[in-house]
Amino acid sequence: MWWWSPRYPFSQYLITLIEMDRKLVQQGAEARLYSGSFYGRPCMVKERFSKSYRHPTLDKSLTSQRIKGEVRAMLRCRTHGIPTPTVYMVDQESSSIYMELIEDSMTVRQHIADTQQQYPEDAVERLQPIAAEIGKLLGKMHSNNIVHGDLTTSNMLLKGWVDERPVIVLIDFGLSHFENLAEDKGVDLYVLERALLSTHPGTEDLFDTVLKYYSATNKKEAVEVMKKLEEVRMRGRKRTMVG
Ligand SMILES: Nc1ncnc2c1ncn2[C@@H]1O[C@H](COP(=O)(O)OP(=O)(O)O)[C@@H](O)[C@H]1O
Ligand SMILES: [Mg+2]
Structure with a gap:
């Protein structure tokens, strides 16, 4: 041959x-x-x-x-x-x-959708540990100046649970860059906020948890990144109002 x-x-x-x-x-x-x-x-x-x-x-x-x-x-x-x-x-x-290959995993998107369907009453409560873990991971990622560029719930895999703590694996870094600007980190979080709220309505509380744990992990930059996130949100709103 x-x-x-x-x-x-x-x-x-x-x-x-x-x-x-x-x-x-x-x-x-x-x-x-x-x-x-x-x-x-x-x-x-x-x-x-x-x-x-x-x-x-x-x-x-x-x-x-x-x-x-x-x-x-x-x-x-x-x-x-x-x-x-x-x-x-x-x-x-x-x-x-x-x-x-992350075996026996599912996307966080699938997990949130399943939980919302299965437990319509208290889905958000049940998903809090996932949001906390995402916040911690992103805080660590940004404190090391890695900006993902495409943060969505499809680009996070839930691999399983260890002592009631979810194991989440981040994927799809094709748009990532190394950057220490608070602006880029704010945009990264904004992309996730838009993706989360548009794919999974009613998850505002989950995003708050993401930000809480993000800030606790990326303490040094938290205030500035949150300020930038707010600015990016304002720009986003203005854009929707204009058309
Ligand atoms: N290493 C991996 N292990 C298991 N599933 C994966 C892995 N990489 C990607 N996937 C699955 O394939 C999908 C698409 O991969 P991704 O890298 O996000 O490519 P795309 O740029 O097309 O979004 C993911 O949402 C996930 O379901
Ligand atoms: Mg992807």
Whole structure:
């Protein structure tokens, strides 16, 4: 077989093997996600595809930057004790990141929706520990100057519970950057607020909890980030009023 050829690089052989048994699990606007295995470990492959409306050279370079940024942010989070999937391998040729598959997890979005459906009376009360954990993680992330860029409840995976404390894994760092500006951190929180309230109506109290724990964790910057968040909200409101 051609891939047994000694001139065929081992990494390529490995990729061929992984590709043979992978299954498409999600097709997004920018990437396809496959599940498979990597050296016998459950693996998720995130493959970015090209955008036909972009110039091919520009597209290649943007995609490549996105991948580098995503991997860098994931590693940086892990260095600071913020759970993200372990990165196994990057293949720029196919614009793919091979990472740990977070097994038996569900998105926080799904968990909130399920809880709201199952316990319409006291869903918010039951979800408080999740909001507290999100606040802590984001506080830690921002105090290390990592701005996520796309904070939604779909980009957080609930992996399970340890001593009644939820284990949440952050994913999808393709729009992240390193920044110590309070403005960018305020925008990051605003994006989450909009996503949370529009996807899960009636969760204002949960966002308050996120902010409470965020502030307790990112003490040094809390006041300034909250001020920026308020400014961004005002701008948002003005925009909706104008049209
Ligand atoms: N490492 C992972 N383990 C388990 N599920 C994952 C993992 N990475 C992504 N997913 C699932 O795939 C979905 C899309 O992945 P994501 O990185 O957010 O890509 P997109 O840019 O398309 O939003 C996530 O919402 C989650 O359900
Ligand atoms: Mg996503």
